[in-house]
Amino acid sequence: MNFNPFTPTFGTSPSHPVGREEIIADFRTSLHQGPGAPSRAMLLVGTRGVGKTVLLNELEDTAREEGWLVVSETALPGLTTRLNDEHLPALLASLDPHPTTRRITGITAPAGLGGIRSEVSPKHEPKRGIRGQLTTAAGLVNHGILITVDEIGRATVEELAELMAVIQHLFRERANVAIAAAGLPEEVAALLDHPGITFLRRANRRILGAVRREDAERGLADPVTTAGAHWEDSALRAAVEATHGYPFLIQLIGYHAWNAAGGVSDGDAVAIDGAAAGNAIERAAVELGNLVIEPTLARCTALERAFLEAMALDDGDSRLADLITRLEKSPDTVSQYRRRLLDRYIIVATGHGLVRFAIPGMREYLRRSSEHGPLPFW
Ligand SMILES: Nc1ncnc2c1ncn2[C@@H]1O[C@H](COP(=O)(O)OP(=O)(O)OP(=O)(O)O)[C@@H](O)[C@H]1O
Ligand SMILES: [Mg+2]
Structure with missing residues (x-):
């Protein structure tokens, strides 16, 4: 039988998602609480495979359960154009059962024989800008509008800045709008340095990490x-x-x-x-x-990888002092690499001068790959 109840595929929601209940509950509360509730702007940060996309899906489901409408996007180039030309016109059309006005312009045949000539003109102009369309939509909805943006990062910083400016404005006008964005730690860190992204910096940031034992068991x-x-x-x-x-x-x-x-x-x-x-x-x-x-290793520089390989010699936490000796580099250089790896959640600091691998199995992987290359052909 081919059925398997597990989903080891990125971006695919599991049948039984676990461990993020508190975040989801906070988000739901914020929808009830009204404009100004902090969790109406959420920023999910976490390493690959930690469940950012799945959690965004769960937040979307939560919003729908509360009667909210959802616009779901990924921060690929063209984000603002897609919002402006596709999602928001579609949203407005769904909100208004009569998106067009029919104006009788003449009668060319006896009525009843279908001879009424009419002109159909859209009530909502397609290019009114993100802000205009969102404001109109927010005024028409019963509950609210949630916008989710997955995989935020440097590649779309200008477009994200534009979107955030609009959301910030709507927040200020106390519109019933919420935003949830998600990205990898290094991308979010780079993004938050951008002056146009201040709004996102103030968002309710949730760092996704391990789930508890009982959650993993469930x-x-x-x-x-x-x-x-x-x-x-x-x-x-x-x-x-x-x-x-x-x-x-x-x-x-x-x-x-x-x-x-x-x-x-x-x-x-x-x-x-x-x-x-x-x-x-x-x-x-x-x-x-x-x-x-x-x-992850492929995106490391040679020295970063050397740092990780030096760590892999230890069975538990690694002491920075040992790494300095093993790498034969200055303490400053080693600290710099430590910082870069910490920022990308590849390692974690476990105490003063101590670091540990953040991704399960990385130590074993590095040990294996340094022990043997591919099998030679016979
Ligand atoms: N809460 C959860 N409970 C159980 N499994 C989960 C949970 N969240 C995610 N998963 C599983 O983990 C895998 C990765 O999830 P997801 O694609 O959401 O990660 P991600 O953080 O978005 O990764 P990426 O950075 O590559 O986009 C998937 O197979 C998904 O089914
Ligand atoms: Mg994802």
Whole structure:
């Protein structure tokens, strides 16, 4: 059977999203509270695969449940044009059941035979600008309008600045509008330096990280239970630990565990045992390496990578003093690289002069790749 209740694909909402309930509840409260509630402007920041897109989807669902209308966008070039020429005209059209006015301009045949000549003219001019259209729409809605912008970053800084200026204005006019944006840490950091983005800097910033153990457990167990199967206790415990609370790993491990256990066939409930969990944990590590760790390392400079490789020699946290010795660089240089890696959430500071890998499995990945290259052809 091909069915698998897990979704290890970027941008795909899982059947059982876990761990972001507090943010969602705050957001819902802000919709009730009215203009001025802080969570009506949310900025989600987090590393690849931590669940930014999924959370934006959940915020959109929450807004719809509250009767709000949603405009969902990604910060790709052309953002403001798409809003102005497509989304907002469509939004206005949906708000007004009679988006055109019909004016009788003449009668050319006996009425009743369809001879009335009329002219159809749009009431809402298509190019009234984002601000004009949003203001009109905000005045027509029963509840409010949520705009979400995924993958914000440097590439669209000018367009984002333009959009934020409009939103800021609507906030000031106490319109029922909310915004939720999401981006990678390094992109958001670069963006917030831009003077036009002040509004976003003041937004309610939520740094997405690991989910709690009990959430990871629900994330692994609930889809399986719902599908009529179950985990053996020790298998579930091992799988939960191997996720490290990283949402993408919940889906990857769950997906492979389900497959390794043979799925469920015709109501014949299958248990996921230790062997299936072990197999899944290994496969998930390889895929995480290919999909998250390798692309992250590919964007590091040679010295940043050397820093990470020097860290990989330690089994636990790394001491900055040791890294300075291993890298044979000045303390200043090493601190500079530490800062850059911290800013991108590749490492975290765990104490004075201590750092740790932020992405699960990166240490093992670096160790593996320095041990062996590809197999030679025979
Ligand atoms: N709350 C959650 N509970 C369980 N699984 C989740 C949760 N959030 C995300 N996931 C899963 O994690 C993976 C990554 O999610 P998502 O695409 O939202 O990450 P992202 O932060 O947007 O990544 P990127 O930076 O690449 O855009 C997906 O497979 C998704 O199904
Ligand atoms: Mg995403």
